[in-house]
Amino acid sequence: xxxxxxxxxxxxxxxxxxxxxxxxxxxxxxxxxxxxxxxxxxxxxxxxxxxxxxxxxxxxxxxxxxxxxxxxxxxxxxxxxxxxxxxxxxxxxxxxxxxxxxxxxxxxxxxxxxxxxxxxxxxxxxxxxxxxxxxxxxxxxxxxxxxxxxxxxxxxxxxxxxxxxxxxxxxxxxxxxxxxxxxxxxxxxxxxxxxxxxxxxxxxxxxxxxxxxxxxxxxxxxxxxxxxxxxxxxxxxxxxxxxxxxxxxxxxxxxxxxxxxxxxxxxxxxxxxxxxxxxxxxxxxxxxxxxxxxxxxxxxxxxxxxxxxxxxxxxxxxxxxxxx
Numbered sequence: 001x002x003x004x005x006x007x008x009x010x011x012x013x014x015x016x017x018x019x020x021x022x023x024x025x026x027x028x029x030x031x032x033x034x035x036x037x038x039x040x041x042x043x044x045x046x047x048x049x050x051x052x053x054x055x056x057x058x059x060x061x062x063x064x065x066x067x068x069x070x071x072x073x074x075x076x077x078x079x080x081x082x083x084x085x086x087x088x089x090x091x092x093x094x095x096x097x098x099x100x101x102x103x104x105x106x107x108x109x110x111x112x113x114x115x116x117x118x119x120x121x122x123x124x125x126x127x128x129x130x131x132x133x134x135x136x137x138x139x140x141x142x143x144x145x146x147x148x149x150x151x152x153x154x155x156x157x158x159x160x161x162x163x164x165x166x167x168x169x170x171x172x173x174x175x176x177x178x179x180x181x182x183x184x185x186x187x188x189x190x191x192x193x194x195x196x197x198x199x200x201x202x203x204x205x206x207x208x209x210x211x212x213x214x215x216x217x218x219x220x221x222x223x224x225x226x227x228x229x230x231x232x233x234x235x236x237x238x239x240x241x242x243x244x245x246x247x248x249x250x251x252x253x254x255x256x257x258x259x260x261x262x263x264x265x266x267x268x269x270x271x272x273x274x275x276x277x278x279x280x281x282x283x284x285x286x287x288x289x290x291x292x293x294x295x296x297x298x299x300x301x302x303x304x305x306x307x308x309x310x311x312x313x314x315x316x317x318x319x320x321x322x323x324x
Contacts, residue, residue: 018250018312025255029308031277032264034301037076037108038085039064040282041100042271045090046119049155051144051189053229053283056089063089064271066096068295069103072269075295076107085112085266087279090119098131105135112138118159121166133173138183141167145191146209154191167216176218185220193241195248195320199223225249227316229283246312252319261317263308269295277308284311 022029042063045056076084084104091097092115105111113132120129120141132139143163144151151160167184170176176184186206190196203221210216226232228245236242263277267288273295276282287293288302290309 018310018314021250021253021315022258022310025258027255027258029258029261029263029310029314031302031304031306031308033304034079034265034267035082036085036262036266037072037079037081037083038087038266038268038279039069039072039100039104040268040270040279041086041088041091041094041097043089044093045088045116046093046122047090047116047156047159048231049116049144050231050235051154051191051226052231053227053233053280054089055230055283060089062271063094064096064100066099068271068273069096069100071273072295073103073107075298076104078299079301081108083110083112084108085114087114090116092119092123092125092128097128101128101131101135101137105137110138111135112140114140114142115166116142116155116159116163117166118155118162121162121169126169129169129173133175133182136181138185139170139175140185140187141170143167143186143188143206145188146206146213150191154189164214164216167210167218168214171216176216183220184218185222186218187222187224189224189226193236193239193245195252196223196225225316225319227280227283227313229280229313246315249315249319250312253315254318254320257318257320261314263317267302275302278317280313280316281309281311284313286311 043054043056043060044063045060046058048057084107086104091113094100101113144154148160152158170184174180175182188202188206199222202223206221228236236245266278268276268279268282270276270282275288275293275295276286277288286309288309289306
């Protein structure tokens with residue numbers, strides 16, 4: 001798909017198109033001081049989640065090489081980002097993951113590692129858990145539902161039990177426990193064509209049930225709506241829910257959420273070293289500022305005030321309380 005084609009023609013041709021919505025509220029989406037470097041290690045994943053905006057899964061060949069990781073690290077060393085955020089796919093499955101974690105942990109005050117839990121709890125990756133504990137890496141774990149059937153329907157058979165087992169291991173290591181400095185955060189996405197539930201109420205329910213049924217604790221909880229991209233968009237199309245879902249996102253636009261969206265302070269780098277304003281734009285094939293720039297072409301941070309590339313999937317991050 002060409003970069004200048006709207007991903008949501010159903011909305012882009014209407015006054016509700018995202019750029020028109022910003023203009024109607026007198027808003028512009030521009031880059032602030034870029035503090036966070038997000039590194040997408042590739043599309044290889046042990047799961048084929050129904051909500052995945054990247055179409056990640058087993059057998060994918062888009063995997064970051066050590067050479068590209070080194071190029072990103074050289075840029076990070078020059079810039080001194082406040083935080084580095086490792087994501088995928090399942091980043092655990094990158095063959096150089098230990099090397100990458102060690103390298104990036106030394107380049108920023110905080111390192112985040114995004115895990116689907118089942119990949120972390122398979123393939124003899126206890127050494128990776130121990131390494132992250134030693135380096136005090138923050139783990140942000142996808143945990144779809146406290147209902148096993150719902151979780152497995154979204155992520156695959158057996159994923160729920162594997163996730164619970166992984167959380168038990170992390171808790172036993174000190175993750176999610178008070179006073180350890182080992183931060184464990186959970187992220188939940190809806191399992192259908194609807195918006196994320198109220199975060200405070202959902203967190204309270206998850207915390208109570210995980211503690212009472214499985215003795216699991218965690219630090220923070222985030223509830224986010226699904227971006228209509230990748231495999232989730234394909235499901236919306238097949239199920240006849242696409243138009244209604246897109247309009248639901250557009251109807252929920254909150255101008256107050258624009259100032260805090262992640263793309264204003266984050267830059268995302270793909271497995272091949274190209275830069276994007278966020279991971280959703282990476283999935284869309286919409287490069288940073290609509291210019292295809294490789295990390296080796298960067299000297300400092302992206303310039304403050306530069307326009308952020310947008311399309312109508314941006315409604316995901318500005319609906320309701322937003323997506324930060």
